[in-house]
Amino acid sequence: MQTLNYSFRYLLKRRGNTLARVLSLSLGVAVALLVFSYVGLNFSFNKFFPNKERVFQVWEQSPKIGGMAHKLVKPLAPNLVADIPQVEAAVHFIEVQKIFGTTDNLMEATALQTNSTLFDVLDFGVISGDPHRILSSEGKASGEIMISERLAKKMFGDEDPLGKKLGLDVVAGVFETPRVNQSIGDFDILEHLPYDEDNEIWTGQDSYTTFIKLCEKADIAEVEAAMPEFIRKHGIEEHCKEWQITYCFVPLTSTMFVANDVKQMQMIYSAIALVALIVACLNYVLLTISSLAERSRTIATMKCNGASRGTVFCMLLAETLLILLVSVAIAALLIATLHGEIFDLFGYKVSDLFALERIWIPLLVCVVAFAVAGIVPAVIFSAVSIDYAFRRGGDNRAWWKKSLLFLQVTMAVAVVIFLLVSNRQVSYIMNSDYGYKFDRLMALELSTEIKNAGVIADKLRSLPFVENAGMSSSSPLSGYSGMPCVDEEGNLLFSCRWDIVDENYIPSMQMRIVQGRNFLPTDGADKVIVNETYVEMRGWKDSPIGKIIYDSSMVPFEIVGVVADYRMMSRGVALPILLHTVPYLSDLAPEYRVVVLYNILMKDIDKENVKALDEAIASVYDGYYKYKIIPYSEWIDITFAPVKRMRNGMVVVASIVLLIAFIGLSGYLQGEMARRRKEIAVRKVCGASTSEVLVVLGARLLWIVLPAVVCGVAIAVWLNEEWLSTLAQMRCSVPVWIYIAGVLAVMAFVYAVQLLLSWRAANENPVEMIKRNN
Structure with missing residues (x-):
């Protein structure tokens, strides 16, 4: 109890240092609690089912x-x-x-x-x-x-x-x-x-x-x-x-991980959470060790009065426990306050992330944080000898602080570069060429009788604010059905995707015909359009227009056009595509119900036009199916939500890691300035200018920063490759300048903090500095 009381009084006395440690640990623990709970939830899939x-x-x-x-x-x-x-x-x-x-x-x-x-x-x-x-x-x-x-x-x-x-x-x-x-x-x-x-x-x-x-x-x-x-x-x-x-x-219990990228993503998220937790704990250790010179005499005095090494060890652990409890409370409050933003980031409610059956995960995070943040300072402080303390602890365990700073800079470089790459990847996905344009495109899915499908399309095209409206049975975002592609003898060549569209589909989607022509209203069921990938996979070097192809039942079809490749589904892969025209359904009764996707190209999307569009549909539709009109842009946002979540999560984690690094760097530099005041004063007395003093301090810091940058880049390369490998063909290139920009950003940040904190010491009166150090 006495050691706990002493720890509490010291924390109140050194409020600045205490606040810095609480803030950094709170942020790191909050990120670790969230991300590890998210990963744990994903690994718990299907484990509750009986048998x-x-x-x-x-x-x-x-x-x-x-x-x-x-x-x-x-x-x-x-x-x-x-x-x-x-x-x-x-x-x-x-x-x-x-x-x-x-x-x-x-x-x-x-x-x-x-x-x-x-x-x-x-x-x-x-x-x-x-x-x-x-x-x-x-x-x-x-x-x-x-x-x-x-x-x-x-x-x-x-x-x-x-x-x-x-x-x-x-x-x-x-x-x-x-x-x-x-x-x-x-x-x-x-x-x-x-x-x-x-x-x-x-x-x-x-x-x-x-x-x-x-x-x-x-x-x-x-x-x-x-x-x-x-x-x-x-x-x-x-x-x-x-x-x-x-x-x-x-x-x-394993079916969740059949897709190879699922486990990879969990590994990446776990690595990110581990980085945040380690940086926070190391920052705590760094800030705690920075007070060693000041507290060594107190510890020596306690030992002179009978305190054992174990007593000092327990005192530091008690201090860490108090700070950790406050940090966890702040982290919990932060998570509860930002529950809406957390749902947007992870796709789960806070109550699901921290369900009772997985409460061991946040408890384990707290235990690990206590062990890492508590044991290292406790070992160092308990090892302080009496003679070391009374010669003022000159070395101040500088190698410990330099090692911890090295790790913090390493983590910061890795996270910042990964953030830049993830942001570039999301921009690439959202702004790349899909093979069609969706900025003015609306989607309307209806279950209707075949005889009424064209009537609804005609009504849509007659509206003054509608530029065109094409029918299809599917969308590139939801994916087409598969079918075998065979040669003239019926031998299987490959699998392709197929859809049924009308003559207005390609113009409505603003796709490009690169060879031949689009469908005509007079075309029969034997006419088809293929894409460039289909032509390439057939190995045709001459024009495919007029060639006869067959389905698996050996029914012949004539190619009348080639459409430019367009991306399919969320991974953006260009697949071989075969488009049939509406008469392909001529064998079905006119009363037969089919699901039709109307792709509506608007002149302008606003609330009034969408409302008028809805009224026009209601006037010609039988109401069998309750429909909803959705912009393609919104559909694409939903499709790529997981990639955006990764990017947004990285923005949050990178910001937190940099804030923690700023706190740790500030503590390190303040300790260095306090330790080197006499050296700075002597240099100034010997004629060194302010700029020369700053250069000397910056050069010493460079010996820590440069190796840390190299290690951080290596970690970033691994993280980037692991993540981008999950995105198949729709992945951006990562130029060297991305890594250079990340490195320069972190180095600029480090030296800006160093300049901010050393400027005052470099400009102070050397005589006064020497007096205070004696």
Whole structure:
């Protein structure tokens, strides 16, 4: 208690030093708590499911489709259960968007279309209702759905939601709101997914996520061994051989990390958090050691009065504990205050990041911070000898302080360069050539009868503020469906992406035709347009216009045009693309419903035009589907949100690291000025000018800064390569000037602080300085 009392009184006495230590430790601990909790949450995915060790996700692996794919064919799940005795249950589902409500108050919710065995395989909690019936064909016939507890509360408050109408559906059950740390998705509605076992399609429509649950004591190796016979039985042996397809079964708790970049991103985030925590702790150590010369006599006096080395050690630990407790409290207050900004940065609520089942993560961060920040000063101070103290502690443990400053500068250089690269990458993504222009583009998705699709498009084009409006079945941002590209003999060449568009699609998207022509209203179903990558992968050196190509059913199509490559989906990869025209759907009845994406090129996007657009659509649409109009720019922002989060997170971390480094550098230089006052005075007495004194001080600092810069650049190179490797083809180049700029920025910052703090000492009266040092 006496040592704790002494520590408390000393902290109050040296308020400036105490405040600096509290501030730096608070910031570092806050960053570490947030980032390590975020990483811990990601590593906890799917671990709460019952019988998780018996559940596996089915993946399809093929070099011809670009690696691993989790969107599989619909017949796979039910037939795995029927044919392989080790499989107890299987489920498949597809995610769709449902919009309901009035025109003035539209609401959108994500729904899973699935089968009745969902909770047998992935039991995330049923509150009311019978999912086996609701998610069956019987429930579908009655228009029944299940909704989440979250949506029930939002729509119906404290009322019982069962039997209530939600759009055209009836609520028949409620399930627990899906947790954030599961890979099924974030959804609020469950409804039956129709399946016709007499009309199974095994070589197309691969859009369904599939999970299986093994029988007790069954081994997944038995299922894998049964797959060759399963493939032969369903007549897809040749298809799998041609496409080099193999089915993989990934444990439920590992499926989050099938994509290689997920673990890489967690490593990068962990490295960033570790940097912030280490810099903060080392800064604390640096500021604590800077007071050694002042406190050494006090410690020596305590030892003369019987204090042991252990007593001094405990006193310094108690001091660190007091500061850490205050720092953690400030960090917690900061996190609670900035909960909205934290959600924008990480995509999770603060309550999710610090859930009770993972509370050990922030506790571990605090223990590590206490160990690093407390033990080093405690060892140094407890080792102070009486004779060292009374000869004024001349060396002041300078090598310790220089080492700590070296590490701080190293971390600062690495973080600043990584910040510059991440900012350049985000700018590159947002401003690069997509192959189409989206600044005046609006997206409208409708489920409509084929006969009415063109009527709606004509209405849109007739509006005075609409420049053009083209129809498609998909968007480059959401991705196109896949199909095989074959030669004249039907041999598989590669996989391409395809879409159905009208003659106004390419002009509306402001794409470029580089060879041939666009579609004409008079074109039949046998006309197609391909992109440059398709032509390149076919190996054609002459013009492709007029060439005949075939689909997997050997139906011929004539190429009438080549469109310039445009980027697909969030990674920006240019894929081979095949565009069909609307008559491709001529075999379907006019009353058949299809989902159409209207790509509307506006003359000017403002609230009045968007409102008028909405009214025009309502005047010609049957209201079957509750729609929403969204600007493409907003869609792109959503698509690239993870990359932006990384950039924004780096801005925050870099700012905090630099602030901590400023505090540490200030403490170091103040200690150096106090230690070298006599030397500076002697130099000035001997005729040295202020500038010469400053040059000498700067040169000594350079011996620390230059090696630190080299190490910081090496760390930055590693971090940049790890991150950019996750961005496939849509990655920017990193010129040398980025590294030079980062190095110069940190060095300018270091020397600006050095100049600020040494200017006064360099200009002070040398006689007065010598008097104060004696």
